[in-house]
Amino acid sequence: RDPEKYAQGHLFGAVNIPLSDLEAWVEKLPKDRVIYVYDETGEKSAQAVTLHQRRGFMLVRAIRGGLVGWWQELGELFFVWAEGVTPSAPQGSPYSGTFTVTPSQVARGYQVIVDVRRPEEFKAGHLAGAINVPLFTQRELIAWVRTLPPQRQGYTLKLWIVDEDGTRACSIASYLRDHGYPEAKCLFGGMNSWRSQYQDELIWTEE
Incomplete structure (x- = not known):
């Protein structure tokens, strides 16, 4: 979606890559991992899936119906909104293409x-x-937890907390488990451990 629409509201944790910029991003994405893409109705997502598959990404799947389909099936589950934005249902007709997964999945x-x-x-x-x-x-942590999207029975948010050496991340994960997020975990040893074992695999850098 366009950055403006993304900024107003999106699924928690989603990375915004407008369709027009996707070609430049393709080489950064892992071919051996499942990748979910979505837009407002699912139509642009279908184009994104086709583009990925032409480049050898066979595990890319579109969320059926995009955000419209998500809202119809699950409501606000895992949505986050910009400050001052009134939550509202995405508009449009849900599009169902091939290589899709349902919002519930x-x-x-x-x-x-x-x-x-x-x-x-x-x-x-x-x-x-x-x-x-x-x-x-602690104040930053408490304030952030209050902004996390709501959960629902059967749909638990799984949070992986990462820092440089794992110490602070594991403490934060413990706090989250005690405050309504039982699936919170930390990366043991943090980024130091990851680099030691996997070097630059699955690591992105930003200018």
């Missing part, structure tokens, strides 16, 4: 990688698809 295994390091550390190298939420104080 995605929601039942919904996982987000949360990198809690400083922005400059995040930009220097982070796990593919991670979002950056710098958390260094």
